[in-house]
Amino acid sequence: MLALHPPAATERRVAERPAVDADTFAREVAGEYRPVVLRGQVKHWAAVQAGAGGDRAMAQYLAGFGGGRALEVMIGAPSIGGRFFYNGDLTGFNFTRQSVQLHQLLGELIRFAEQDVAEPHALYASAATAPEHLPGWEAANPLGLPTQDAPARLWIGNAAQVATHYDQSRNVACVVHGRRRFTLFPPDQLPNLYIGPLDHTMAGPPSSMVDPDAPDLDRYPRYADALAHAEVAELEPGDALFIPPIWWHHVRAFDRLNVLVNYWWQVNAAASPFLALVHAMMSVRDLPMAEKAAWQGWFDHFVFAPDAADAGAHLPEAARGVMAAASPARNERIRGFLIRMLGGLL
Numbered sequence: 001m002l003a004l005h006p007p008a009a010t011e012r013r014v015a016e017r018p019a020v021d022a023d024t025f026a027r028e029v030a031g032e033y034r035p036v037v038l039r040g041q042v043k044h045w046a047a048v049q050a051g052a053g054g055d056r057a058m059a060q061y062l063a064g065f066g067g068g069r070a071l072e073v074m075i076g077a078p079s080i081g082g083r084f085f086y087n088g089d090l091t092g093f094n095f096t097r098q099s100v101q102l103h104q105l106l107g108e109l110i111r112f113a114e115q116d117v118a119e120p121h122a123l124y125a126s127a128a129t130a131p132e133h134l135p136g137w138e139a140a141n142p143l144g145l146p147t148q149d150a151p152a153r154l155w156i157g158n159a160a161q162v163a164t165h166y167d168q169s170r171n172v173a174c175v176v177h178g179r180r181r182f183t184l185f186p187p188d189q190l191p192n193l194y195i196g197p198l199d200h201t202m203a204g205p206p207s208s209m210v211d212p213d214a215p216d217l218d219r220y221p222r223y224a225d226a227l228a229h230a231e232v233a234e235l236e237p238g239d240a241l242f243i244p245p246i247w248w249h250h251v252r253a254f255d256r257l258n259v260l261v262n263y264w265w266q267v268n269a270a271a272s273p274f275l276a277l278v279h280a281m282m283s284v285r286d287l288p289m290a291e292k293a294a295w296q297g298w299f300d301h302f303v304f305a306p307d308a309a310d311a312g313a314h315l316p317e318a319a320r321g322v323m324a325a326a327s328p329a330r331n332e333r334i335r336g337f338l339i340r341m342l343g344g345l346l
Contacts, residue, residue: 005284009078011232012229012230012231013232013233014035014037014039014182014184014232014233015036015037016035016036016039017037017039018040019039019040019041019043020038020145021142021189022145022146025145025146025242026146029242030146030170032244033117035184035241035242035243035247036241036242037233037241039239040108040216040236040238040239041238041240042174042176042239043175043238045176045238046061046141047140047141047176047177047261048176048177051176051177051259052237055110055113055177055256055257057115057256059107059109061132062106062156063102063103065134065135065136065140066101066103068102068132068134068135069132070100070102070133070233071100071133072100072125072126072128073098073100073105073123073124074096074097074122074123074125074126075096075121076095076119076121076122077121078121078122080095082159082160082253083122083160083163084122084124084160084162084163085163085202085207085211090196090200093202094249094331095122099303100125101286102134105125106156108123109123109134109156109157109284112158112256113158114255116164120158122157122158122160124157124160125157126155126157126162126203127153127154128154129151129152130151130261131151133154138152141261142280143172145263145314147170147265148265150263150264150265151263152262152263153262153263154259155258155260155262156257156258156259157253158255159253159254160252160253160258161252161253162250162251163202163207164185164193164210164248164301165205165208165248165249166183166245166246166247166248166249167243167246167264168205168266168269168272168273169264169265169272170242170244171239171242171243172241172242172262173235173262174237174239174240174262175238175239175260175286176235176260177255177257178253178256178259179234179235179236179253179254179255179258180235180251180252180253180258181233181234182229182235182243182248182249182250182251183212183231183232183250183252184230184231184232184247184249185226185229185231185248185249186229186247186248186250189225189227189229190248191197192222192223192226193210194209194210194220194222195209196208196209199278204257208248210223210226228251243270270331270334271331271334271335285287302323323335
């Protein structure tokens with residue numbers, strides 16, 4: 001294992017195991033609520049084998065999948081040091097976005113690498129779905145794990161870091177080229193991560209305001225408690241990482257050309273819990289404490305209790321309405337109910 005620089009913020013390591021088959025993954029990895037490093041899970045991929053020949057060989061392999069839609073590329077000035085983030089007053093961001101063809105992105109990354117540009121612009125194509133942007137990728141590099149037909153998404157760039165954030169979905173992240181460090185925090189560390197704006201984000205989910213590589217503990221003192229619970233995964237080409245939903249993670253890529261492929265998929269997700277949370281901030285959070293406590297009882301009974309799905313069991317099945325067991329018909333009934341009830345309020 002190569003030593004990465006700078007040193008990780010914590011010595012706690014994510015649990016590791018060798019590559020697994022589909023059944024083992026479903027039962028022992030995705031079935032648990034813990035991150036797991038899968039060493040060598042995709043080392044057999046043609047892409048990983050091609051990348052072993054160096055940056056130019058990797059770029060040439062990727063270019064062979066050209067012809068798809070242009071990529072959305074985040075572009076940051078050398079002064080940001082590869083850290084894509086907000087601007088100083090949080091009114092915007094420290095990068096721009098441009099639509100760029102794959103061959104143009106690869107050409108610029110190789111130019112930076114081969115000319116050994118000391119302070120290159122930070123370039124990052126994020127979450128580019130393979131069927132649309134790199135057609136043929138999935139056939140050439142099959143994952144072989146049960147991810148509910150989630151499309152492969154490619155992340156291509158140079159040395160950069162993505163702020164600590166969470167995903168609502170299960171996530172398998174596979175390193176194809178370059179080295180990456182993931183610093184992960186359990187969901188219960190939310191209060192210690194100093195979350196940024198919920199409705200003005202860089203790429204969908206909200207992010208922590210703290211830079212894990214240079215935390216300002218005077219400004220964010222509780223982050224020290226988050227670090228005490230952090231786990232680090234250092235990955236090389238061919239390795240994969242399973243990240244459960246709602247686990248916070250910071251991602252840093254170290255090399256001149258980095259390629260990662262990930263797969264997001266959800267289980268029993270008919271709507272966004274995050275949107276339900278935001279609506280509760282408007283409808284519940286600012287009530288008097290006694291009323292909030294009463295509504296907390298409702299949430300516990302109908303949502304959070306282990307037997308919440310049985311809350312309507314005393315009613316005839318046809319009369320359970322929105323309390324019925326999960327099904328497409330129940331989901332449509334809830335959507336219709338919300339549209340009717342919220343129509344006059346929003």
